[in-house]
Amino acid sequence: MLKERWLEMERWPEPQDNLADIVSSEHRKQWSASDGVACAPATSVLMGEFTDFTGGMSAVMVHSLEAAVAFSYRTDREVHVRFLQTGSEEDISSADADELEKAAGTILDPPVHEDDSPAEWNVSSSLPTDEWAVRLGGVVITMIHRQLLTRDTPGVNVTVVCDIPPHAGLGRTAAVTSALAFALNGEPDERDDAPTRAKLASVAHCAAEVFTGLMHPRARFVGCLRGTGEGVNLVDFGDGSLTVAPAIQDAMVITPALTRLPEARDNSDRLAWRRTFVSQALKNFGVTTLQQLPDAPARVGDWLRTVISVKGSEGLPTVGAAVGWLTYLGEEATRAHEFAGLLRSRRMDDAFEVFARSAGPLREFALDEAAAAAPTDIPARPAAIGRSTAMLCLTGYNDLPDVPGAHVIVLRPGTRAH
Numbered sequence: 001m002l003k004e005r006w007l008e009m010e011r012w013p014e015p016q017d018n019l020a021d022i023v024s025s026e027h028r029k030q031w032s033a034s035d036g037v038a039c040a041p042a043t044s045v046l047m048g049e050f051t052d053f054t055g056g057m058s059a060v061m062v063h064s065l066e067a068a069v070a071f072s073y074r075t076d077r078e079v080h081v082r083f084l085q086t087g088s089e090e091d092i093s094s095a096d097a098d099e100l101e102k103a104a105g106t107i108l109d110p111p112v113h114e115d116d117s118p119a120e121w122n123v124s125s126s127l128p129t130d131e132w133a134v135r136l137g138g139v140v141i142t143m144i145h146r147q148l149l150t151r152d153t154p155g156v157n158v159t160v161v162c163d164i165p166p167h168a169g170l171g172r173t174a175a176v177t178s179a180l181a182f183a184l185n186g187e188p189d190e191r192d193d194a195p196t197r198a199k200l201a202s203v204a205h206c207a208a209e210v211f212t213g214l215m216h217p218r219a220r221f222v223g224c225l226r227g228t229g230e231g232v233n234l235v236d237f238g239d240g241s242l243t244v245a246p247a248i249q250d251a252m253v254i255t256p257a258l259t260r261l262p263e264a265r266d267n268s269d270r271l272a273w274r275r276t277f278v279s280q281a282l283k284n285f286g287v288t289t290l291q292q293l294p295d296a297p298a299r300v301g302d303w304l305r306t307v308i309s310v311k312g313s314e315g316l317p318t319v320g321a322a323v324g325w326l327t328y329l330g331e332e333a334t335r336a337h338e339f340a341g342l343l344r345s346r347r348m349d350d351a352f353e354v355f356a357r358s359a360g361p362l363r364e365f366a367l368d369e370a371a372a373a374a375p376t377d378i379p380a381r382p383a384a385i386g387r388s389t390a391m392l393c394l395t396g397y398n399d400l401p402d403v404p405g406a407h408v409i410v411l412r413p414g415t416r417a418h
Contacts, residue, residue, distance in 0.1 A: 008402065009254070012065075012409040013086060015163050019068040027070035027159035030082055034070035034159075036183035040224045041066050041414035042170040044251070044383060044392050046232065046355060048336035049217040050365070053275055054282065055238035055289025056333035058219030059340060061251065062227040064414040067162040067172065069136075069179040074155040079137035081158045085166065087258075095133035097155050100141045100211075103127050107210055108145040121272070124213030124265070132160065135173070138211030139180045139204065146203050149184060167260045168253050168409055169383020169390040173212060174220035178204040182225065182417045194226070197417075198240070201225040214268045214387075215275070229413030234340050238289050245343035248394055253383050253409040254401075255390035267386030271366060274325050277317060281326075290330050297326040328365040332358065352379035352394050377401070 016022060020037050027034045042065040048058035074080075077098050083091040103123040127134050136158050143149040158180065164172040181204045182191075190196040201221040208216045219235050222242065227233040231244040261267070281300045287293045293300075301323045308316060317325075335358050342351035356379040363369050366385040378399050383390035393400060400408065 008404045009400075009406045009408045012165050012168075012407055013163070015064050015066060016086075016161075019066055019161055019163065023068035023070045023159055023161040026082070026084060026161060027072065027157070030159060031080075031157045032072050035072045036186055037068070037070045038179045038183035038417055039066045039068045040175040040179035040182065040417040041227075041229070042164040042172070042175055042411075043220045043223040043227070044170060044253070044411065045217050045219050046381070046392070046394075047339050047358060048332055049219060049385075050271065050275075051329050051333045051336065052218040052235075052237045053279055054329050054333070055291055056329065057336040057340060058217065058222075058235045058237070059245075059336060059343075060219045060223035060227060060233045060235060061248065061411065062223050062229045062233065062414045062416060063170065064229070064412040065164045065170065065409070066414065067160060067164055067175040067179050069176065069183050070159045071156045071180065071183055073153075074157060076155050078155040079133045079140065079158070080155075081131075081133040081136050081160065083132045083160045083162070085160075085162045087165070091132065093131040093133035095127075095131065095137045097137055097140065100127070100134065100137045104138065104141055104210055105145075108142055108206070122210050122213040127211070129211060129213040132158075132176075135177065135208070135211045136160075136180050139177050139207045140184065142203050142207035142210070143181060143184055146199070146206075148181075148199070148203065165258050165407065165409055167258050167384070167388040167390070168255055168407070169388055169392060170253060170409065170411075171216075171220040171224070173208050173214075174204065174216060174224055177208045178221055178224035178417055180204075181207070191418075197225040198222075214265065215271050223416075225417045227416050229415055232340075232343055238291060245340055246346055247413065248343075248348070250396045251392070251394050251411040252397065252400070253390050253392055253411065254403060254406050255383075255388060255409075256403060256406050257389060258407055259388070261386065261388060264387045267367065271386070274317075277322065278325060278329065281322070290326070290333065296330060297323045300326050325365065328361055331361065332365075355379050355381060355394060 042063040044061045046059040048056050079095045103126045181200045205218050205221040222235045231247040234243045290296050301319050304319050339354045359381045379394040380391045383392040
């Protein structure tokens with residue numbers, strides 16, 4: 001029976017050994033010896049992926065699947081990227097760093113803010129954001145604006161070797177951008193410096209959102225650069241701390257297809273607009289987290305009613321929708337803390353119940369759909385809601401539902417960027 005199920009569902013390959021050596025060799029074949037090499041891991045967000053901007057907690061796991069990046073500087077201002085993805089053909093793209101700077105300069109300087117409107121926080125209207133040269137050239141531009149690279153930094157050649165499957169909810173973009181930021185940092189003495197890693201996580205997150213035009217949970221970047229594979233990483237965005245809870249033994253992703261949903265960008269824009277409104281509402285009350293505003297849904301609802309009565313409803317959500325968003329964000333933050341407490345006390349079955357219970361509210365918040373499209377007999381939750389069909393399952397392979405033709409990615413503990 002087990003053999004038959006393995007034949008029905010395709011298993012993603014195990015990580016390659018010595019990925020840093022492989023990417024160095026590939027880079028030398030294409031261009032020259034590299035000026036920097038780094039690897040960053042796949043990540044999965046168990047809880048709280050949309051509560052980072054309201055001071056909530058996110059639970060993140062770091063996995064052994066990795067993306068490795070090698071780069072060398074050029075004599076001009078061009079960015080050339082060779083992307084080698086497991087299971088796919090080689091992808092080559094290029095971009096002009098001056099065009100990237102022109103498109104993103106007003107966004108990055110001053111740094112991007114979460115309360116900007118979707119049309120103002122990314123370059124998707126002027127650049128092909130699906131191209132890796134734009135995305136990775138964006139990392140260089142962002143690091144220049146954050147004063148981590150000098151203004152006279154030239155263009156780069158970049159080679160990427162990636163074992164992380166695309167569109168599987170495992171943070172491939174986060175891993176690749178984090179790895180390049182880590183490699184570009186170029187200060188060996190700072191590689192294990194916590195403040196430097198925290199700053200690089202912020203830079204990689206900013207670059208990913210601006211130059212892909214899609215929302216990305218900040219927790220993935222924190223996990224890539226600061227996390228550990230020895231347990232579940234608990235990122236408290238209220239105070240910026242990271243602690244580790246006991247590890248979860250069995251975890252995997254199952255997905256019918258490794259493709260991005262056609263409506264992914266629309267879903268991302270909708271979430272970005274909600275983030276914009278909530279951030280502006282908190283700013284109106286002079287707070288940065290929901291915890292600082294008691295009875296936040298009701299108070300924001302009253303404030304919104306007043307704004308609508310004075311200025312009209314154009315460009316604003318309904319009061320009911322706004323109250324619903326604030327309610328979800330508050331309840332999800334509470335669930336994440338409950339989940340963390342259960343993990344710490346090693347009450348795994350109860351923790352898994354909370355994990356699975358959050359799938360329905362998550363789907364309603366992200367997609368405006370009340371029904372949870374998740375297996376009901378195992379602890380499962382969307383791995384990248386609104387972006388792919390992937391489901392994150394906290395169970396052993398024998399308990400997975402039968403989905404002929406699906407891809408199964410077995411998740412094993414990994415290490416942070418190195």
